[in-house]
Amino acid sequence: MSNNEFNENELKWREERKKKVQSFHLNIDESALDAPYTQEPEKETQRHSERTTMRKSGGARQSDEINSYSGGKTKEMIEKDYKKADKRQKKEAKRREKRKAKKNRRVFTFIWLLMVIMAGVILSRFLLTGINDMLAISRPENNRVVVKIPRDATFDDVINILYKNKIIKEKGFFKLYANMKHAEKYYEKGTFKLETNMDYEAIINYLESPYNNEKTISVQITEGMNVVEIANKLYKAGVLSDKDKFLKMCNSDKFDEDYDFIKSLGKAKNNGRYYKLEGYLYPDTYTFYENEDPSLTVSRMLSNFAAKNVNTLSTAEGYDEKVSVEERAEDTGFTFDQIMTVASLIQAEAANTKDMYNISSILFNRLNSGNASDFASLGLDSTIYYPYRDKDSVPKSEGGKKFKSKYDTYKLKGLPPGPICNPSSDAIEAAINPNNTDYYFFCHDSNGEAYYASTYEEHEYNRSIIE
Numbered sequence: 001m002s003n004n005e006f007n008e009n010e011l012k013w014r015e016e017r018k019k020k021v022q023s024f025h026l027n028i029d030e031s032a033l034d035a036p037y038t039q040e041p042e043k044e045t046q047r048h049s050e051r052t053t054m055r056k057s058g059g060a061r062q063s064d065e066i067n068s069y070s071g072g073k074t075k076e077m078i079e080k081d082y083k084k085a086d087k088r089q090k091k092e093a094k095r096r097e098k099r100k101a102k103k104n105r106r107v108f109t110f111i112w113l114l115m116v117i118m119a120g121v122i123l124s125r126f127l128l129t130g131i132n133d134m135l136a137i138s139r140p141e142n143n144r145v146v147v148k149i150p151r152d153a154t155f156d157d158v159i160n161i162l163y164k165n166k167i168i169k170e171k172g173f174f175k176l177y178a179n180m181k182h183a184e185k186y187y188e189k190g191t192f193k194l195e196t197n198m199d200y201e202a203i204i205n206y207l208e209s210p211y212n213n214e215k216t217i218s219v220q221i222t223e224g225m226n227v228v229e230i231a232n233k234l235y236k237a238g239v240l241s242d243k244d245k246f247l248k249m250c251n252s253d254k255f256d257e258d259y260d261f262i263k264s265l266g267k268a269k270n271n272g273r274y275y276k277l278e279g280y281l282y283p284d285t286y287t288f289y290e291n292e293d294p295s296l297t298v299s300r301m302l303s304n305f306a307a308k309n310v311n312t313l314s315t316a317e318g319y320d321e322k323v324s325v326e327e328r329a330e331d332t333g334f335t336f337d338q339i340m341t342v343a344s345l346i347q348a349e350a351a352n353t354k355d356m357y358n359i360s361s362i363l364f365n366r367l368n369s370g371n372a373s374d375f376a377s378l379g380l381d382s383t384i385y386y387p388y389r390d391k392d393s394v395p396k397s398e399g400g401k402k403f404k405s406k407y408d409t410y411k412l413k414g415l416p417p418g419p420i421c422n423p424s425s426d427a428i429e430a431a432i433n434p435n436n437t438d439y440y441f442f443c444h445d446s447n448g449e450a451y452y453a454s455t456y457e458e459h460e461y462n463r464s465i466i467e
Helices: 003-026 041-056 060-069 072-134 155-164 171-180 200-208 227-237 243-249 294-309 325-330 336-349 353-367 425-432 456-466
Strands: 144-149 190-195 216-220 285-289 441-444 450-453
Touching: 072 171, 144 155, 155 171, 171 200, 190 200, 216 227, 227 243, 243 294, 285 294, 294 325, 294 425, 325 336, 325 425, 336 353, 336 425, 353 425, 353 441, 353 450, 441 456, 450 456
Parallel strands: none
Antiparallel strands: 144 190, 216 285, 441 450
């Protein structure tokens, strides 16, 4: 085939393709492209109806037309070109993703290295300044500062106080060191005299010892005060920063291993008492530290009780050798705790020391009469609202005037579960060695004058005199 013939065929093919494409876009019948427009309106209407039907039936005719216009080499060439273009686009997309990922890795690596360097600089500075402060290298020497740790201070407050007084320079490092030593649990409260050249270990040890407290407070615990009254007095005096903690100590088993007379009382949760240590906080004048730890306060009083009544031996009537008060109490046929309970009742009811021995006699007469007797109940007003002094002292949270004590000796027979106050040595002595009488009743006038009776009729007569 010559070039001229090839060119003519090529032109004819292109012209024919152009017409078919136009027919495809315009939905014109293929046979109408080359023929003159001679169809009648009815036939045109019929063809239009057929085309509509074809579209409604899923486009089968349209699909045939597309296939007819896209057949042969043209279709193959178009599909081939499309596949090549699609392949090139995918390759280019992969190249872009690789370039982007590589760039992101470089940026991330740079930022990560920068952060590591910054963290290293900050950490090294923190460690350097912190270690210097821990060893007191950068602080002035021989400069004493008096600091006061308030009763409600948290450990963060303590750190701020030390920082403001230039005892430490690095609060964060000191807190880290103190937490490692668990110092936040054991620091004391009060007034302390510290030196600015003390290292961290010295500061913590100093604050943990109550004996370094500069301010002391003298408080008199009077005979007959109960645990609640003692807690209130110590709190008001500034000895306690938390009176509830003191009360919890007084009903705990913390001191059992140190004092056998406390261990013999049994576990606090099983002995039916409001406060296990009631009766054993010896009345005396004490020197306490400001805001001292409640366990130290309780220990002082128990140690004083042990010294006066357990460990000290003395000569007593009826004994050939020196004996302790504890031994003498147990020789009565009652336990030491029962004698202490009687002593507390005597302390609460008696008007004076002489009266104590007669009231002791009345209580033991009733106790020895047996549970079946009319005197089995001791009937003492001092027990009605214990652990409070009277109905006006009962908190509303405990029921106020409706409060009912499990120590009420009008309702129970015999002794209450334990002492109702902390008795004096005179009351303990009266409980061990009561007068020998036949009294079962007593009452007092407004001046403290005592009236005793052996029968209920005598008692009623005495009360009529008083009223």
